[in-house]
């Protein structure tokens with residue numbers, strides 16, 4: 001196996017110097033502290049510790065790869081290097097404790113070779129956290145290895161802060177440890193990997209104030225006091241899903257606790273899968289999608305049964321249903337350009353029972369988009385399970401309420417900052433959104449204005465501003481908190 005292939009199989013992406021130094025600085029290592037680096041790689045974090053005056057004899061480095069271990073030993077004489085699989089060879093119940101632990105562990109998912117090859121053993125060891133990502137398992141292990149008054153600093157995938165699959169691990173941290181600091185790291189921190197990351201610093205101790213850096217644009221932001229803020233650990237512990245938020249305006253906190261769950265207002269469903277779009281779908285003649293279909297058909301040999309284009313009269317017949325196959329940000333309403341073959345023979349091949357849901361008019365929410373985005377769907381419409389989620393309000397008048405909320409800045413913030421900071425939102429995230437009790441009529445009215453203005457950009461801009469205003473007012477979000485929310489959306493490049 002090539003060196004690059006071997007590194008990517010082990011999840012070996014090394015920490016840049018300024019970030020390594022920030023992690024080492026947060027640990028405040030004392031003269032007699034025993035320090036562990038459990039996934040040492042080429043020693044970026046060890047270099048940072050030594051640079052801050054930690055003695056080599058204080059440091060123990062674990063690393064899976066034998067060649068990397070040999071190199072570490074040569075490069076850092078005096079440190080203890082042990083070649084081991086940290087996740088499989090260390091039983092925390094019998095292992096000596098460490099005063100400080102610093103890590104940027106491998107980010108390997110359940111699809112990785114390593115996790116698949118060791119699935120049963122990993123499951124036995126880490127069943128309590130219910131996650132199969134290696135960074136979560138390293139964090140769980142190292143929490144257990146901390147000495148009394150011990151502290152750790154971890155650089156991990158940012159999904160740890162919000163994804164439901166990590167809720168049990170977050171609950172463990174928030175209930176039994178002190179969360180000292182959370183930093184949303186700059187984008188593209190690692191050469192060759194696009195993963196978004198965060199730094200968590202956690203100690204043994206009772207909960208208190210959490211130092212937060214909500215959005216580091218570059219590594220130099222770490223040393224700028226103006227970039228940092230504070231919130232309390234108790235406020236995070238009580239939130240649904242227990243997100244490790246970096247921004248938590250008071251009004252949002254109240255809404256998340258007291259609002260009505262969306263799940264009480266609507267039914268929802270993931271979509272369907274045709275198993276072969278080329279034969280099951282057709283584009284509407286004259287639409288931009290029709291040109292795409294024609295190009296595809298030509299490039300695949302011109303078979304008339306594939307990538308069909310149908311006239312509006314045919315599309316409106318019983319044999320076809322409107323179909324949504326585009327995620328992305330498209331708010332309020334969008335013309336349907338694709339249709340799915342609804343003949344009994346074709347339907348026999350489809351997977352997923354999504355077909356029943358939009359028997360009544362509903363709202364489709366993009367499953368993959370930079371920000372929360374929803375649009376109206378007519379009765380009888382269907383949608384692709386990879387691209388959208390469907391919601392139908394129990395009461396017809398709540399359709400515009402739900403649509404308006406899902407397209408607002410406030411809910412874009414709640415979804416990304418607190419529910420699921422990944423490009424793909426889940427049904428469970430949607431259903432757990434909380435709806436304000438007051439001001440619903442104003443939101444409905446403002447949303448109707450947006451739908452009416454959807455093809456007139458200046459009018460839509462004005463209608464959108466009214467909608468945001470109505471949503472903020474309904475949720476009792478103060479102007480100061482709005483500024484924080486808009487700042488966060490802007491820094492993430494998803495503001496309006």
Ligand SMILES: C[S@@+](CC[C@H](N)C(=O)[O-])C[C@H]1O[C@@H](n2cnc3c(N)ncnc32)[C@H](O)[C@@H]1O
Nearest residue numbers: 010012013014015039040041044064085086104
């Ligand atoms: C993301 S790299 C980080 C290296 C270094 N800590 C840094 O920050 O630059 C993760 C390292 O963990 C090693 N590794 C992967 N799985 C491991 C395991 N189960 N036990 C110990 N080390 C492992 C990889 O070989 C790789 O060198």
